[in-house]
Amino acid sequence: MSTNSIQLAHGGGGLEMNKLIRNLFFKAFDNCILRNEEDAALLNLQGPTAFTTDSFTVSPLFFAGGDIGKLAIAGTVNDLAMMGAEPQYLSLGVIIEEGFPMASLETIVASMASELKKCGAKIVCGDTKVVPKGCADGLFLNTTGVGRIVKPGLSAKRLMPGDAILVSGDIGRHGAAILMAREGLELESGLVSDCATLWGAVEQLLVHPFDIHAMRDATRGGLSAVLNEWAAASDVMIEVDEAAVPVSDEVKGLCELYGFEATDLANEGTFVMALPAAQADGALEVLKRFGHCENAVIIGRVGESPAGRVILHTPWGSNRYLDLPAGELLPRIC
Amino acid sequence: MSTNSIQLAHGGGGLEMNKLIRNLFFKAFDNCILRNEEDAALLNLQGPTAFTTDSFTVSPLFFAGGDIGKLAIAGTVNDLAMMGAEPQYLSLGVIIEEGFPMASLETIVASMASELKKCGAKIVCGDTKVVPKGCADGLFLNTTGVGRIVKPGLSAKRLMPGDAILVSGDIGRHGAAILMAREGLELESGLVSDCATLWGAVEQLLVHPFDIHAMRDATRGGLSAVLNEWAAASDVMIEVDEAAVPVSDEVKGLCELYGFEATDLANEGTFVMALPAAQADGALEVLKRFGHCENAVIIGRVGESPAGRVILHTPWGSNRYLDLPAGELLPRIC
Incomplete structure (x- = not known):
């Protein structure tokens, strides 16, 4: 199997997927919740919490000032921030087209890790799917986030004259x-x-x-x-x-x-x-x-x-x- | 614009997307958190919480015993249940290929709503993206869920001889x-x-x-x-x-x-x-x-x-x- 590009087996739930997850995602996003590797991450949340999801399908994947990875972190973190919530925990869903260059995936993952450091949020669970060539356009990401509400009451319904x-x-x-x-x-x-x-x-x-x-x-x-x-x-x-x-x-x-x-x-x-x-x-x-x-x-x-x-x-x-x-x-x- | 199939404008963030979200998703998943329409849903979570994500790229979308919608709800709800958590709130990320039949989308959404009723969980936030024809294979879903842990301590690390x-x-x-x-x-x-x-x-x-x-x-x-x-x-x-x-x-x-x-x-x-x-x-x-x-x-x-x-x-x-x-x-x- 080529290690220079993503193969269908990387999404198969077996040996190759385990390797990809450990060698790439766990290394980049390392934290103890993620490393638990259970069906779900365990969080200790108290009180009002904001919850938001975004899928990212940007084309091209790399652009001046960022890439899909930076976008996926910033987008979800910003949605939490806009509700007065401190971004705490993110999930990451990755859909990859067969044949996608491993080097590009590594760059995008590094970009995510770097953006996470700017806000203190952590990726604590994830999912990887690989679809055959021609069934997706390179890479799609989903990030879903939860965060503790620091300032309640922000709302699109609260604007007032003045x-x-x-x-x-x-x-x-x-x-x-x-x-x-x-x-x-x-x-x-x-x-x-x-x-x-x-x-x-x-x-x-x-x-x-x-x-x-x-x-x-x-x-x-x-x-x-x-x-x-x-x-x-x-x-x-x-x-x-x-x-x-x-x-x-x-x-x-x-x-x-x-x-x-x-x-x-x-x-x-x-x-x-x-x-x-x-x-x-x-x-x-x-x-x-x-x-x-x-x-x-x-x-x-x-x-x-x-x-x-x-x-x-x-x-x-x-x-x-x-x-x-x-x-x-x-x-x-x- | 054809109303029989999904158009790029349905993912554009404007008028057509608003209509799709209100007429299809809000009707099927109706609950007061979702209807708030803020950047993030507001949840009141107390104590240990499970958090899990799954993307769904199944092919074909319809199969004996289910479809991608049923799968997307059951998959995430089951991941929470396996951690001893009561499935409470789900996010839904939808990536749709331009030209996807509106009737199929409606069937899949109805299937999700029906499966949600079996466990009491609610979809409280979502995101819709449309990609041009040929850039995805029909429809991909992501569901991410949170749930209150009813029984703590379930873990892949806890098996014991006997x-x-x-x-x-x-x-x-x-x-x-x-x-x-x-x-x-x-x-x-x-x-x-x-x-x-x-x-x-x-x-x-x-x-x-x-x-x-x-x-x-x-x-x-x-x-x-x-x-x-x-x-x-x-x-x-x-x-x-x-x-x-x-x-x-x-x-x-x-x-x-x-x-x-x-x-x-x-x-x-x-x-x-x-x-x-x-x-x-x-x-x-x-x-x-x-x-x-x-x-x-x-x-x-x-x-x-x-x-x-x-x-x-x-x-x-x-x-x-x-x-x-x-x-x-x-x-x-x-």
């Missing part, structure tokens, strides 16, 4: 980076995905007495999706100053070229936050201490009517509704 | 049913997969004062894999009377035809248990009250040496090692 809307950084970079990688524009731009674990910055926000109403990372559907979901769930109007929304020149350029709106593009390390306007500057000050949040800024505010709608004030003085994205957007963004 | 080894039913039916479905033998046999949720039977075992040392469902790698892993983890010898191992005539026939060993074939609703020999008859009595465990039987016992090995006593008086299966076995069994 809240300020903040974003933690310039938007659309993950979507743009994937687009760039697909179109082979890697060398022509300094643009990298925003893919990052947000727990460090969120943890600092949560130790301050801010009355944060809601946080959400603006992944698929981008800023538009988050704001529309919030406006609907809280039955409020959200207004955004288009000129205040930070967008890098590289993302602007790609959007013009391909006809996308930066507000619809996915992010993987950028989040939106709603809290009383009086506290917004204080929250910004905390956020800006973190490298990947140094472009954090207030982009809008919450009002009453028309309830359920998001209004964009353009730099030219006109207003338009910012709608939930429809259609295909950019498939396989995460 | 334990009896029980199986809850005749072995190899899931593997054989998948093989049959692939070879188009559906109509020629009454054989169905053993795919079933084991929590009902396990719950009854756990309310009795049996000192169960270990339980494990014999999935990929079959009975051989479980016994070899146990012998290694507990550093004991396990001996099995081949004649006592229940195998249906249909499974025997298929094994002869294709050159498989029933002990290597996967099960999805059959488990192995180790407990002190004096308690084995009592445990059997409890198990046999359940329809899918009525063939439960003692197949062997735990000894000391050679430690780490499984010995099979054949009906002809000879002995051989039962080894961990190697090679491909039957790919995409679950």
Whole structure:
């Protein structure tokens, strides 16, 4: 059997699978819960816990600023953080296409291990499946996470008139980076995905007495999706100053070229936050201490009517509704 | 857009995905945690908790006795049950190939909902990804579950000389049913997969004062894999009377035809248990009250040496090692 690529036997439940699990996954993610090798990991959880799942099918698997492994850790850790929860334990489900290069798998696993170190979460159980050549596109991952809720009550339903809307950084970079990688524009731009674990910055926000109403990372559907979901769930109007929304020149350029709106593009390390306007500057000050949040800024505010709608004030003085994205957007963004 | 099949937009994070999630998944799995629609589900867990993940890539998606949906619920629920945990909350990750028939997805989702009702567990969060045609083989699922540990201390490391080894039913039916479905033998046999949720039977075992040392469902790698892993983890010898191992005539026939060993074939609703020999008859009595465990039987016992090995006593008086299966076995069994 070739040891340079994944074979069907690596998913067969026998000898070869055991070797792969021990030599690759256990070594990279080493912790005593994982090493127990029971049917399920044993956790000691107390009280309110957040629980979230994400599958990752991004194409290509490697892109400027990250890879599917980094994405899979950051994505699930960020979903926990957005609920005010400390990311603690993750499961990892791996679906691999027969013939997938072992070296690529090793790189992706190392990338996961490195991202885990940034937030202290651990992979404590896993599952490996191998499908025949042609039955999957290289590699799919699922990460499911649990975390202790440090700050209860964060909710898409809690926005109130008078809240300020903040974003933690310039938007659309993950979507743009994937687009760039697909179109082979890697060398022509300094643009990298925003893919990052947000727990460090969120943890600092949560130790301050801010009355944060809601946080959400603006992944698929981008800023538009988050704001529309919030406006609907809280039955409020959200207004955004288009000129205040930070967008890098590289993302602007790609959007013009391909006809996308930066507000619809996915992010993987950028989040939106709603809290009383009086506290917004204080929250910004905390956020800006973190490298990947140094472009954090207030982009809008919450009002009453028309309830359920998001209004964009353009730099030219006109207003338009910012709608939930429809259609295909950019498939396989995460 | 066609409503008869899955389109890329169903995974785009926008309008179409929202509709799919509300009209299909929320309706089938309805519960108040799921309906919160936050980035993560909020659970109130107390004390020792089991946590397990499984991805499902079975081919074909529909087989005698079940489908990928039933399998995905039973598989994860059973992993929790095997650790002495009451299955409580599940996440669901769905990866769908563009063009997948909506009717098949509906059938699979209904199958999941029906299997959940048998154990009381709830799907409380989910994720949907759609990949372009040719990038996946129809549908892959991931279920990750958490459950309250009712009986602590079950472990592959706890087998002791003097334990009896029980199986809850005749072995190899899931593997054989998948093989049959692939070879188009559906109509020629009454054989169905053993795919079933084991929590009902396990719950009854756990309310009795049996000192169960270990339980494990014999999935990929079959009975051989479980016994070899146990012998290694507990550093004991396990001996099995081949004649006592229940195998249906249909499974025997298929094994002869294709050159498989029933002990290597996967099960999805059959488990192995180790407990002190004096308690084995009592445990059997409890198990046999359940329809899918009525063939439960003692197949062997735990000894000391050679430690780490499984010995099979054949009906002809000879002995051989039962080894961990190697090679491909039957790919995409679950």
